[in-house]
Amino acid sequence: MDDSDFRKWSHRASDWSADYRETLAERPVRAQVRPGDIARMIDQTAPENAQDMETIFADFERIIPGGMTHWQHPRFFAYFSSNAAPAAVVAEQLATAIGAQCMLWQTSPAATELEVKMIDWLRQAVGLPDGFGGTFQDTASTATLCAILTMRERALRWTGNKTGLFGQAPLRVYASKGTHSSIDKAMWISGLGQDNLVHIPVDEHGAMQTDLLAEAIIADRKKGHRPAGLVVCVGGTSTGATDDVAALCAVAKEHDLYIHVDAAWAGSAMICPEFRHLWQGIEEADSIVFNPHKWLGAPMECSAHFVRRPEELIRTLAMHPEYLKTYGEEGLVNFSEWSIQLGRRFRALKIWFLLRAYGLDGLRSRIRDHVAWSQNLAERLGNEPDFEITTPPLLSLFSFRYAPAGFDGDLDALNRDLINAINDDGRIYLTQTLHDGRQVIRFTAGSFDMQERDADMAYEVICTIARSLGQEPA
Numbered sequence: 001m002d003d004s005d006f007r008k009w010s011h012r013a014s015d016w017s018a019d020y021r022e023t024l025a026e027r028p029v030r031a032q033v034r035p036g037d038i039a040r041m042i043d044q045t046a047p048e049n050a051q052d053m054e055t056i057f058a059d060f061e062r063i064i065p066g067g068m069t070h071w072q073h074p075r076f077f078a079y080f081s082s083n084a085a086p087a088a089v090v091a092e093q094l095a096t097a098i099g100a101q102c103m104l105w106q107t108s109p110a111a112t113e114l115e116v117k118m119i120d121w122l123r124q125a126v127g128l129p130d131g132f133g134g135t136f137q138d139t140a141s142t143a144t145l146c147a148i149l150t151m152r153e154r155a156l157r158w159t160g161n162k163t164g165l166f167g168q169a170p171l172r173v174y175a176s177k178g179t180h181s182s183i184d185k186a187m188w189i190s191g192l193g194q195d196n197l198v199h200i201p202v203d204e205h206g207a208m209q210t211d212l213l214a215e216a217i218i219a220d221r222k223k224g225h226r227p228a229g230l231v232v233c234v235g236g237t238s239t240g241a242t243d244d245v246a247a248l249c250a251v252a253k254e255h256d257l258y259i260h261v262d263a264a265w266a267g268s269a270m271i272c273p274e275f276r277h278l279w280q281g282i283e284e285a286d287s288i289v290f291n292p293h294k295w296l297g298a299p300m301e302c303s304a305h306f307v308r309r310p311e312e313l314i315r316t317l318a319m320h321p322e323y324l325k326t327y328g329e330e331g332l333v334n335f336s337e338w339s340i341q342l343g344r345r346f347r348a349l350k351i352w353f354l355l356r357a358y359g360l361d362g363l364r365s366r367i368r369d370h371v372a373w374s375q376n377l378a379e380r381l382g383n384e385p386d387f388e389i390t391t392p393p394l395l396s397l398f399s400f401r402y403a404p405a406g407f408d409g410d411l412d413a414l415n416r417d418l419i420n421a422i423n424d425d426g427r428i429y430l431t432q433t434l435h436d437g438r439q440v441i442r443f444t445a446g447s448f449d450m451q452e453r454d455a456d457m458a459y460e461v462i463c464t465i466a467r468s469l470g471q472e473p474a
């Protein structure tokens, strides 16, 4: 492809992208393909000779979109949404065209300086105090891994990277049972081990019990273990369980633990001051992650990782081989020293476009709408005699269960059947979770272009399909 072809095909891609967005609502939300359907359409080996772009693009249109679940669909109510706001998509095209590699200030001065600014814009936007620095990691999983590694190094007086963990007392990390699996994975990868992640029991709302945290730390000390850190959850993935940040931070400080807050989903909502009570006390945290690539509108991958003392993160992750030295530029920010990966994308550009193209107020009003529409839907479903709201809305997330009177079969199986029937129907997309050992269905609104009528359709689809269950021949 030469430069004039590039112009032509970039335009084609832009046109396709705009058409895609315009026709999204007509597509089934969840991919309606079976495993292997797509693989069968792809050649077994790479071509020896160049193919023309017409063919390549035609194959893209024929094979790929129909095999995708449409996360930008206005009726995507599953998992947590992952938005790609158009203005941020444009920024991604530009960053990709530049082919930026943002490991050092020298390799990308504008990207580095913009990243410092955008982290600070977001810091202010979510109401964090002055003094927190940060960086954009690819995902919350990576930010959490960085935080667990920092806990490890801090507890080992910065010797772990050199000497490893052999012969050390077990380093203990505390979290509630509702925390995300990325914390378990960080324990595996960091070498601390799954068994040293201590799951503190939760109260009836799913929040970690503060007194039990204190007891667990003291008991571990008695056994000769070394308490290293605490992971606090704000807006848990399953049903939105939220820990008491202020109370837990107080205990953690008393015992000199490093505190990481996982607000991967809920953090975006903190641009609205009225929701900040959910993480009251956040200014005491050492490390905080939230994902602009979830609710805020930035395309994958973009996790804002704030740290109170960047020097601790850098001390954990910075390496200085000769080929990465930039003489005469000491004291500059080199973001590869803040992350696990060396080469890094230019993530700040999409945040810059996003925050300017919609304004904080535009983003706030979307989030407020999503919260209001979810709460309204929960109310309507709760008023239906055969539905039960199993966890009340936390922001825009609630869970429910279909429990028709007089049904004496297996309710878990009935709810699994319901979710499959809803997702096969394709008009909306929902996922399930376990709550108190029971199968429940999650609903969460967060699609950038969702309208109130989409929540209305969810209500209609859920009620109609539930009541048709068992009425057709199996």
Ligand SMILES: *Cc1c(COP(=O)(O)O)cnc(C)c1O
Residues within 6 Å of the ligand: 080, 138, 139, 140, 141, 142, 180, 182, 235, 236, 237, 262, 263, 264, 265, 291, 303
């Ligand atoms: C989504 C989510 C994660 C994982 O986020 P990734 O960016 O996909 O790694 C972690 N914690 C919570 C609470 C989440 O909602």
